[in-house]
Amino acid sequence: MKSSDHERIQLLLAFCLLDKHQQDAFLEAVNAYLFASPRQRDRLRRAWLVHAGQTDAQRVKAR
Numbered sequence: 001m002k003s004s005d006h007e008r009i010q011l012l013l014a015f016c017l018l019d020k021h022q023q024d025a026f027l028e029a030v031n032a033y034l035f036a037s038p039r040q041r042d043r044l045r046r047a048w049l050v051h052a053g054q055t056d057a058q059r060v061k062a063r
Contacts, residue, residue, distance in 0.1 A: 018026060033044055 015023065015026065029044075033041060036044060
């Protein structure tokens with residue numbers, strides 16, 4: 001199994017463990033991201049990284 005497949009499966013499993021309200025909130029965030037402009041997507045990613053306590057540089061090093 002490729003690494004990307006493994007990561008995708010891990011994400012799907014984590015989603016399945018969320019309760020209904022958490023799943024709804026996650027899907028709402030994904031929809032907002034999908035319909036956002038490129039500039040808005042950048043802002044969303046930065047906000048999520050800040051919320052997660054990461055900087056862009058830390059995120060790149062982790063990959």
